[in-house]
Amino acid sequence: MARAGFAHEPFADAPPELIGPVMGSLPSLEFEEADEVVIREVFARIDAQAALPGLLEVVERWQPDLVLRETAELGSLAAAERGGVPHAQVCIGMHEVLPRFAESIGEPLAELGHLAGLDEDRLGPAMDGETVLSLVPEVLDRASGTEQGGAGFLRFHEPTTVADAPHVPVWGDPEVPLVYVTFGSVTGSLPPFAGVFRAALDALADTEARVLMTVGRKVDPATLGALPPNARVEQWWPQDAALGEAAAMLGHGGFGTTMGALAAGVPQVVVPLFTFDQIVNGEHVQAVGAGLTVERGPASVEPAAAQVRRLLAELEFAVCARQVAAAMADLPRPADAVPVLTGLAG
Structure with missing residues (x-):
């Protein structure tokens, strides 16, 4: 990043004392339940809350014109909304992953909004309204047999090296x-x-x-x-x-x-x-x-x-x-x- 001329602003990882017990519980759970726990408790609650203070500080200090985030990183969503900054999303999966992810995070997303000083019902609609950038071609997304994307869903190709x-x-x-x-x-x-x-x-x-x-x-x-x-x-x-x-x-x-x-x-x-x-x-x-x-x-x-x-x-x-x-x-x-x-x- 530095060699390319970009600044790197790392934010905090999840505290081991919080993440450890959750990850340690996964082997005792059924696959679907373990997956739900990781999405809800790790990505949407522990990771996002750990990242939020640093991201709020970066947004305040940088005063960016846009925040570009990836699907499972939610601290930047809250920081962008708190700072009144437009935001967009890079989808790191098939399109059908997005609604599944959103269904699992309602409660921790409201909690995150509260911690950011926002109305508890603000982050869900903010996420739903994002422009989404994807590397998945339509033929692959269409394989699920459901309607894929819309006007705010844009597809690109990452060249190989x-x-x-x-x-x-x-x-x-x-x-x-x-x-x-x-x-x-x-x-x-x-x-x-x-x-x-x-x-x-x-x-x-x-x-x-x-x-x-x-x-x-x-x-x-x-x-x-x-x-x-x-x-x-x-x-x-x-x-x-x-x-x-x-x-x-x-x-x-x-x-x-x-x-x-x-x-x-x-x-x-x-x-x-x-x-x-x-x-x-x-x-x-x-x-x-x-x-x-x-x-x-x-x-x-x-x-x-x-x-x-x-x-x-x-x-x-x-x-x-x-x-x-x-x-x-x-x-x-x-x-x-x-x-x-x-x-x-x-």
């Missing part, structure tokens, strides 16, 4: 296809999901492919033990570079992972692990024919690996993935959002 990215290391048989495996950067820090990395490696060991797995900064690849001959594990690799050479991907349905594969025209198998939007992303990928999704949870990693072999054998998945990639590439670039944002700023 494959040309500047390092090539994937060469190992094994370079003639067989490359399968990229990633469960995002958070999974490795969540104890209930610690075994998914080894499970995926073992399940793909007999696949006629080279397997590149990234595990995130919280996992030491050495702790996974001896690797199958066809596998290589890195903490991190530029995703655009890996997908630029991959024939298929196994992922958890995280938004960045899912959209990265689609933008590269790479078919994927989605094994949702811990949030409802991962399920939604997998369903949309399957609905447009760009891949397959399996039942949620760590136990589904092994059957998901079997579906990877299907992606490699049945070329129609790659054809559909490339069609989605073409639809994404036809969207305006993010720079084209600037006139929209300046217009909102007046």
Whole structure:
């Protein structure tokens, strides 16, 4: 950020004494209930209330003309409304995630408004009236079968950076296809999901492919033990570079992972692990024919690996993935959002 000439104003993280007990309770809850708790108690209450004082101070000091926030960050919504500043939203999911998120946060949103010195019923309508910027093409959003977006819902395309990215290391048989495996950067820090990395490696060991797995900064690849001959594990690799050479991907349905594969025209198998939007992303990928999704949870990693072999054998998945990639590439670039944002700023 600094090298690009921008100021960085970090706001407070959630206090460990508040976030710890909530996160610790999740393994004992059913999937849907745990997901509801994270949305309501973590995103909308603990995180937002921790961020609010710093964001109020930044808005007061900067006097911005516009606040641009992402879907799950609500402290800036309250700070913008308190400061009388126009605001817009970058959607970090399929369009159908937005109403689901809004349904879950009514009570903490009213509480947040009160803490910001606003009427308790102000933030809900303020959020509903936001202009929304999305990276999801209409063909993918439409897969839910419901009406998607409106005049205030604008779609853009994030260009990839494959040309500047390092090539994937060469190992094994370079003639067989490359399968990229990633469960995002958070999974490795969540104890209930610690075994998914080894499970995926073992399940793909007999696949006629080279397997590149990234595990995130919280996992030491050495702790996974001896690797199958066809596998290589890195903490991190530029995703655009890996997908630029991959024939298929196994992922958890995280938004960045899912959209990265689609933008590269790479078919994927989605094994949702811990949030409802991962399920939604997998369903949309399957609905447009760009891949397959399996039942949620760590136990589904092994059957998901079997579906990877299907992606490699049945070329129609790659054809559909490339069609989605073409639809994404036809969207305006993010720079084209600037006139929209300046217009909102007046």
